[in-house]
Amino acid sequence: MVATFKNYRDLSAFAANKIIRLVKHKKNAVLCLAAGDTPALTYHLVVETAKREAISFSEIIFTGLDEWVGIGPDIPGSCYHFLQQKIFGPLGIKKTQIHFFNSMATDLQQECNRINTIIQTVRGIDLALVGIGLNGHVGFNEPGIDPAGSAHVVTLDEVTSIVGQKYFKTNTALSKGITLGMAQIMQAREVLLLAAGTKKAAIIRRTLKEDISNAVPAGFITTHPNGWILLDEEAAAEL
Ligand code: GLP
Numbered sequence: 001m002v003a004t005f006k007n008y009r010d011l012s013a014f015a016a017n018k019i020i021r022l023v024k025h026k027k028n029a030v031l032c033l034a035a036g037d038t039p040a041l042t043y044h045l046v047v048e049t050a051k052r053e054a055i056s057f058s059e060i061i062f063t064g065l066d067e068w069v070g071i072g073p074d075i076p077g078s079c080y081h082f083l084q085q086k087i088f089g090p091l092g093i094k095k096t097q098i099h100f101f102n103s104m105a106t107d108l109q110q111e112c113n114r115i116n117t118i119i120q121t122v123r124g125i126d127l128a129l130v131g132i133g134l135n136g137h138v139g140f141n142e143p144g145i146d147p148a149g150s151a152h153v154v155t156l157d158e159v160t161s162i163v164g165q166k167y168f169k170t171n172t173a174l175s176k177g178i179t180l181g182m183a184q185i186m187q188a189r190e191v192l193l194l195a196a197g198t199k200k201a202a203i204i205r206r207t208l209k210e211d212i213s214n215a216v217p218a219g220f221i222t223t224h225p226n227g228w229i230l231l232d233e234e235a236a237a238e239l
Contacts (some may be wrong), residue, residue: 140177
């Protein structure tokens with residue numbers, strides 16, 4: 001389903017409401033949340049509502065979506081740091097509730113295996129909230145990805161390494177990422193893909209108008225039975 005909202009705030013309120021409703025309904029739901037600029041307001045609204053309505057997140061499980069290889073959790077710009085600041089910290093989420101990639105691990109393949117096992121053990125993701133890269137990536141599933149893949153290490157697209165600088169105060173070498181695979185995202189019981197702003201308009205056009213293929217990985221989400229492409233009017237401008 002594609003839903004277009006008047007503005008970023010309405011889009012974020014819709015996504016936040018989906019998370020809140022799930023958490024109210026399923027105390028031990030498994031959430032997979034993206035970092036990035038786009039979901040920031042969604043997380044702010046989730047925290048605000050959870051506090052206002054005293055909604056407990058104490059049994060919710062969080063799985064990581066992706067991380068920059070070699071960028072530790074304490075470094076502003078890492079996906080973990082972002083989520084810690086925006087949602088884990090404010091909601092008082094315990095470390096035992098969070099299953100995130102350790103992108104500093106010496107054996108990254110073992111780290112992928114560890115996360116694959118965790119996702120199986122928790123019986124899959126209830127809700128995955130993802131963004132979209134300017135090249136159509138989801139997590140770090142870059143163009144050309146194997147759609148059947150599970151967690152893996154990826155050499156980042158040039159676009160991703162360049163755009164990724166926006167998360168860091170100083171120039172940071174970003175060459176590899178570690179990410180859940182497209183199949184794991186597609187196996188989530190519900191997927192929300194958020195896109196906001198004019199800069200996302202061209203890739204949203206490609207996502208929704210081109211034949212579905214790994215050239216634009218975000219396109220796969222349009223085939224998910226419970227997949228939502230949530231846009232603001234600016235991101236929908238080229239449709
Ligand atoms: C990043 C991340 C994605 C994120 C996407 C969009 O590189 N790997 O998980 O969703 O790009 O980010 P933003 O919301 O900042 O545009």
